[in-house]
Amino acid sequence: MFALIGIFFGIRSIKIRKEAYKKLEEAHSELLQSSVTSMKYAALEERTRLSREIHDGIGHQLTSLIVQLQALELMLPNDPKEASKLVSQLLQISRNAMAEVRIAVKEWSDDEMGLGLIALKGLISQTQARSSIQFSFCEDSEISEWSMETSTVLYRILQESLTNILRHSNANSAQIHMSEINDNIILLISDDGKYIGDTPLKPGFGISGIVNRCESLGGTCSITPNSPHGLKVQVIIPCNSTNYKE
Structure with missing residues (x-):
């Protein structure tokens, strides 16, 4: 009789441990999923910030470049010396825009790593x-x-x-x-x-x-x-x- 009781409680104990372990695994899975969701949200916000910086930064540089190129076109026939001076400014604007492009590309390249x-x-x-x-x-x-x-x-x-x-x-x-x-x-x-x-x-x-x-x-x-x-x-x-x- 005592042996049967011992077997019964032994089986019941194993079952309880299995159920507890299963619940622990489920809780861990839910917690991990919650972390991944938070990471995705943070990554999405960072992508949005990068997009805004690309639009505001590079967009501003290109707009300035276009305006000054239009001025250069008008200056060339009448004042070639002043037009020549303007070229160096345009080159600097172009270099600044390229630098921002490189930064943006690096950021997007980091994004390819996923949610890290x-x-x-x-x-x-x-x-x-x-x-x-x-x-x-x-x-x-x-x-x-x-x-x-x-x-x-x-x-x-x-x-x-x-x-x-x-x-x-x-x-x-x-x-x-x-x-x-x-x-x-x-x-x-x-x-x-x-x-x-x-x-x-x-x-x-x-x-x-x-x-x-x-x-x-x-x-x-x-x-x-x-x-x-x-x-x-x-x-x-x-x-x-x-x-x-x-």
């Missing part, structure tokens, strides 16, 4: 729009294409870091640096907030989440005082990480 870098830039733009803190983003090296798992982790880490800056830093500015060195992705987020390192940091839910997500891909995370004041978060993740677990 473009989503991070979009997230920064979104944060900037609702804050007086000045955020700047810099790529310190060539950036490769990331897996969806790596992109998701970096997006969530940056999201949490920016949220912490908004809520707790009392900063005027923050810098986000992205680079890849020796097959590692390095994300550095620093601010000029009120923290001066005089008291130990108390890891809350947000900081713990950053560390856990980083470690989920075999990476490391360091959180240190910034000089002369503020906080610095450095995340290092292997480029080819695929063992992500939320």
Whole structure:
């Protein structure tokens, strides 16, 4: 009798564990999908911003070029010397327009990587729009294409870091640096907030989440005082990480 009872509870326990594991997988899938949706929205906003910059920047340069070319056409028969001086100005306008084209092409090329870098830039733009803190983003090296798992982790880490800056830093500015060195992705987020390192940091839910997500891909995370004041978060993740677990 006791053996049968033991078997019954053993089977029931296995069934409960399987159901719990299934629910955990479903919850993880929903959370991952939510992150991907947020990344898509951020990427869409960044594409819209790029389109606006192309229209406003290059469009303005080309309009100016057309107007001055029309003036040059009128000047050529009557005042060739002045027309010659105008040519150098037109060349400079053309060079400026070409420079903006190159920047736009690079941005769109980064977009081909999917939801990696473009989503991070979009997230920064979104944060900037609702804050007086000045955020700047810099790529310190060539950036490769990331897996969806790596992109998701970096997006969530940056999201949490920016949220912490908004809520707790009392900063005027923050810098986000992205680079890849020796097959590692390095994300550095620093601010000029009120923290001066005089008291130990108390890891809350947000900081713990950053560390856990980083470690989920075999990476490391360091959180240190910034000089002369503020906080610095450095995340290092292997480029080819695929063992992500939320």
